[in-house]
Amino acid sequence: EYLIGQFAAGSGKKAGEFYTPQAVSSLITRIVTSGKADKHGYSIYDPCMGSGSLLLQAKNYLEESVRNTIQFFGQERSHTTYNLARMNMILHHVPFTQQHFRNGDTLGADWPTEEPTSYDSVVMNPPYSQAWSGDKGFMSDQRFQPYEKLAPKGKADFAFLLHGFYHLKNDGTMGIVLPHGVLFRGAAEGVIRKHLLENGSIYAVIGMPANIFFSTGIPTCVVILKKNRDSRDVLFIDASKEFKAGKAQNVMEQEHIDKIVKAYHERKDVEKFAHLASFEEIQENDFNLNIPRYVDTFEEEELVDIAAVQERLKVHREEAAALDEQLAGFFKELGL
Numbered sequence: 001e002y003l004i005g006q007f008a009a010g011s012g013k014k015a016g017e018f019y020t021p022q023a024v025s026s027l028i029t030r031i032v033t034s035g036k037a038d039k040h041g042y043s044i045y046d047p048c049m050g051s052g053s054l055l056l057q058a059k060n061y062l063e064e065s066v067r068n069t070i071q072f073f074g075q076e077r078s079h080t081t082y083n084l085a086r087m088n089m090i091l092h093h094v095p096f097t098q099q100h101f102r103n104g105d106t107l108g109a110d111w112p113t114e115e116p117t118s119y120d121s122v123v124m125n126p127p128y129s130q131a132w133s134g135d136k137g138f139m140s141d142q143r144f145q146p147y148e149k150l151a152p153k154g155k156a157d158f159a160f161l162l163h164g165f166y167h168l169k170n171d172g173t174m175g176i177v178l179p180h181g182v183l184f185r186g187a188a189e190g191v192i193r194k195h196l197l198e199n200g201s202i203y204a205v206i207g208m209p210a211n212i213f214f215s216t217g218i219p220t221c222v223v224i225l226k227k228n229r230d231s232r233d234v235l236f237i238d239a240s241k242e243f244k245a246g247k248a249q250n251v252m253e254q255e256h257i258d259k260i261v262k263a264y265h266e267r268k269d270v271e272k273f274a275h276l277a278s279f280e281e282i283q284e285n286d287f288n289l290n291i292p293r294y295v296d297t298f299e300e301e302e303l304v305d306i307a308a309v310q311e312r313l314k315v316h317r318e319e320a321a322a323l324d325e326q327l328a329g330f331f332k333e334l335g336l
Contacts, residue, residue, distance in 0.1 A: 020053050020125045020177070021212060023252035024222075028175035029057035030261050031224060032121035038063045042070050045119040047106040047164055048126040049074030052085035055123070056092055073100045073119060075111065107132050107159050110143065111167065122164040122174040128220070129179060132156035142166065147195045149188035157182045158192045165201065165225050173203075174225040179218060180207070183289035194287045197279070200232040201225050204264060207236075207291045209243035211250045221291070224264075232279035237263050238272070238295040272297045 036042055044058050055072050062070065072094065076082040082103040089099050100115065111117055134153035138144050143166040144151075144159070151158035157178050168174045182189065183205065196202050204224040211217040219240060242256035263274045275294045285293050 020050065021249075021252075022053065022057075023257060024125070024177065024208070024212065025054045025057040026060070027206075027252070027257050027260060028054065028123050028177070028222060029121075030061055030257070031264060032123060032173040032175045033058055033061040034173070034265070036120055037061060038066060039120065040066050040069050042066060042121075043073060043116065043119040044070065044121045044123065045073040045111075045164070045167055046123050047075050047160065047167075048124055049076045049085050049101070050081055050125070052088045054125060055085075056088065056094075058121070059092070068095075068098075070098055071100065071116075072098055073111075073116070075102045075104055075106045077103075077105050079103055106163060107156060110141070110163070118167055118169045118172075120169055120172045122168045122172065123176070124160060124164050124174075125177040126157070126160040128218075129155045129157055129181065132159055134159075147192045149191040151192070152188055155181070155185075155189070158189055161223070161225075162192070165196075165227075168225070168227060170227045172227070176223050176225075177208075177220050178223055180221055180290070182223070183221060183291070190287065193289065196225070197232065197234070197282055197287055197289075200229040200279075201227065202234050202289070203229070204235040204237065205289055205291065206260060206264075207238045207240050207295075209240050209250050209252065212243065212252060213249070232282075233276055234279075234282060234289070235264065235267050235274065235276050236289075236291055236294040237274045238291050238297055241297075 032044075033042075039062070042058070042062060044055055046052070046055050049055060052072075052074060055074055058070060058072075059067050072089065074085060076085060082101065086099070086101060102111070131154050132151070134150050134156075136150075138150055138159075143163050147162060151162075161176055161178065161182070164174050164176060182193070193202075202223060203226045204222075206222040206224070208220045208222060210219040213220065237260060239256070239260050242259060243250040243252050244256075245251075259273075263270055267276055269275050273295065277294050281294075282289070
């Protein structure tokens with residue numbers, strides 16, 4: 001994983017095709033594996049698995065006694081990246097009996113129905129706002145049919161989200177990384193978002209720092225989804241400042257991840273960091289999930305004491321005048 005990370009760092013934007021930074025992988029898998037640490041036969045699915053880094057993180061948060069029963073499911077369109085994921089699994093001593101991978105188009109060719117099609121956790125870092133066919137025929141596809149509209153042809157973000165959510169078990173948890181646009185864009189995406197909110201499917205929205213991915217410098221968000229909830233409230237976390245500045249990328253350290261996970265589990269308001277919004281509050285905002293609408297991070301600037309500033313300016317002018325006088329004396333002594 002270290003070698004893949006170093007390779008990704010040197011690959012620049014191309015790294016986004018196969019690598020999710022370890023800190024992001026850790027955050028998502030800590031959340032989606034919560035409450036399942038001792039589950040025998042735990043299953044996890046990544047429809048855009050890249051190098052498999054998101055999948056592999058699950059091993060770190062399950063008890064050692066059940067790690068050899070984890071079932072890893074993944075799909076990847078790029079043949080080269082698909083083989084990279086398989087190699088990564090081998091290097092991490094994951095037996096072939098626990099690997100269930102396909103080389104194919106996730107949206108165009110759904111997971112085969114003859115194999116397990118629902119999982120304890122779904123994790124995903126899909127390509128952002130990628131074009132897809134968006135053919136009308138997809139409206140009869142069980143993954144998309146309940147939501148009235150299809151994701152726009154020029155932005156497949158919600159298509160990936162709905163694909164993953166369809167494959168989530170009723171008691172499972174899903175985490176997906178997406179651009180902020182999915183939180184507030186209208187038209188078809190607004191209709192899909194409204195359906196998800198009315199069904200209580202969106203559990204939390206976490207705003208991530210900018211420039212933490214190799215593929216893009218834009219800020220992203222992590223959307224957490226669950227099924228069959230009794231409530232329709234949504235937890236908003238603004239983690240945009242939770243990073244350490246690096247030379248090329250910003251880095252989320254352990255303390256930042258711990259702070260986010262703590263707020264996620266406590267599920268309560270934290271000033272300038274987290275807010276638990278009721279469904280009625282979201283409804284009043286016309287189902288717009290833009291984080292600043294719910295988490296106020298505004299820092300009031302300190303009032304400027306004009307009199308004190310003027311006094312300091314007066315002192316500086318007097319000091320400058322004294323220096324000018326002293327300099328003139330030096331020039332006179334030198335005969336200049």
